[in-house]
Amino acid sequence: MSEILVLVDKAQDTVRNVTYEVLAAALKLKEKNGASISAVYIGDNAGSIESDLGKYGADKVYKIENPSLKDFNPSLYAHALSELVNKVNADIILGGNTLQNQDFLPRVASKTKGGLTTDAIDIDLTSSSTLQVKRYKYSGKSIATLSYHDVKPMIATIRLNAYKPVEAGAAGEAVSESIDIPADDNFKVIETNIIPKERPELTEADKIVSGGRGMANGENFKLCYDLADSVGAGAGASRAAVDSGWVPYEMQVGQTGKVVSPNLYIAVGISGSVQHYAGMGSSKVIVAINKDPDAPIFQKCDYGICGDLFDVLPALTDEIKKLG
Numbered sequence: 563m564s565e566i567l568v569l570v571d572k573a574q575d576t577v578r579n580v581t582y583e584v585l586a587a588a589l590k591l592k593e594k595n596g597a598s599i600s601a602v603y604i605g606d607n608a609g610s611i612e613s614d615l616g617k618y619g620a621d622k623v624y625k626i627e628n629p630s631l632k633d634f635n636p637s638l639y640a641h642a643l644s645e646l647v648n649k650v651n652a653d654i655i656l657g658g659n660t661l662q663n664q665d666f667l668p669r670v671a672s673k674t675k676g677g678l679t680t681d682a683i684d685i686d687l688t689s690s691s692t693l694q695v696k697r698y699k700y701s702g703k704s705i706a707t708l709s710y711h712d713v714k715p716m717i718a719t720i721r722l723n724a725y726k727p728v729e730a731g732a733a734g735e736a737v738s739e740s741i742d743i744p745a746d747d748n749f750k751v752i753e754t755n756i757i758p759k760e761r762p763e764l765t766e767a768d769k770i771v772s773g774g775r776g777m778a779n780g781e782n783f784k785l786c787y788d789l790a791d792s793v794g795a796g797a798g799a800s801r802a803a804v805d806s807g808w809v810p811y812e813m814q815v816g817q818t819g820k821v822v823s824p825n826l827y828i829a830v831g832i833s834g835s836v837q838h839y840a841g842m843g844s845s846k847v848i849v850a851i852n853k854d855p856d857a858p859i860f861q862k863c864d865y866g867i868c869g870d871l872f873d874v875l876p877a878l879t880d881e882i883k884k885l886g
């Protein structure tokens with residue numbers, strides 16, 4: 563076994579937590595076969611990231627820096643990573659199951675003749691150092707175990723929050739990699755608009771409060787936002803609420819929305835369809851607030867409050883605020 567490559571996800575000056583989660587997954591593999599773990603930064607300005615990455619398990623940090631990698635460009639990023647993979651003969655590539663990685667890693671698999679699985683909830687190695695990946699199937703009703711056969715590199719994206727970062731105190735030695743980046747006339751970023759976020763991003767949030775059709779209209783979502791803000795949670799929604807135009811699509815959780823995995827998920831006025839569950843079923847603790855005692859969500863939650871959300875939400879928010 564040569565190296566496990568872990569993709570660095572960096573926003574502005576900060577390495578995002580998902581990178582440390584994926585390093586924790588890589589450490590699990592390293593414990594089995596002693597492989598070295600190398601973090602890979604692709605962009606225009608890595609900065610001094612090696613000590614932080616080393617703290618969470620990276621033995622080495624490859625920095626592929628080039629002005630044309632400033633903005634995400636799927637073909638250039640795929641080129642850069644594929645060149646590195648060929649150069650260091652990497653066996654395994656791991657990254658968070660982010661939209662960016664979902665976009666460019668299939669291209670890397672194609673260029674390197676590797677194999678790719680996405681949205682793993684757990685990974686392991688067989689006795690012959692073959693990567694094994696567990697992922698949900700049938701909208702979270704069952705878990706499939708997949709492995710790779712005679713293919714290299716073995717590439718996988720890991721569901722956010724599936725692993726907790728582990729402090730490992732590795733060396734974190736920085737290695738600058740000069741890889742020629744070709745001109746690309748097919749893809750050009752014209753403008754970048756960063757939408758200011760009032761609440762934590764759903765895919766990274768530790769707690770989420772989501773509202774469904776039971777909220778009855780968009781104004782009533784203020785009750786969800788009040789509860790979310792009282793506990794520092796992100797705000798989500800079911801597709802029914804999004805399709806009704808009450809809240810924007812970026813709040814949708816589920817099969818055709820975001821896949822989230824917080825420690826606490828509070829579902830308010832949401833019935834618990836399989837498509838919604840597909841996006842939040844791996845939450846650690848699920849709380850449901852619903853007035854229908856037969857709502858399917860009560861079969862899937864850890865705690866259920868059977869009552870009218872218009873009574874329960876203000877009372878719950880008030881009690882939480884009293885706790886300070």
Ligand SMILES: Cc1cc2nc3c(=O)[nH]c(=O)nc-3n(C[C@H](O)[C@H](O)[C@H](O)COP(=O)(O)OP(=O)(O)OC[C@H]3O[C@@H](n4cnc5c(N)ncnc54)[C@H](O)[C@@H]3O)c2cc1C
Nearest residue numbers: 774775776800801802816817818819831832833838853871
């Ligand atoms: C291909 C496909 C993809 C889909 N993708 C998604 C997806 O990504 N995400 C998603 O969410 N859905 C998705 N859906 C839709 C999904 O099937 C459901 O229609 C949707 O999840 C229902 O949303 P809901 O639970 O808010 O609404 P409903 O099922 O209508 O449930 C509303 C709930 O609110 C409760 N309620 C009403 N009033 C109150 C009150 N005053 N107090 C307390 N409780 C109250 C009701 O008892 C009910 O249980 C998808 C469907 C398909 C076919």
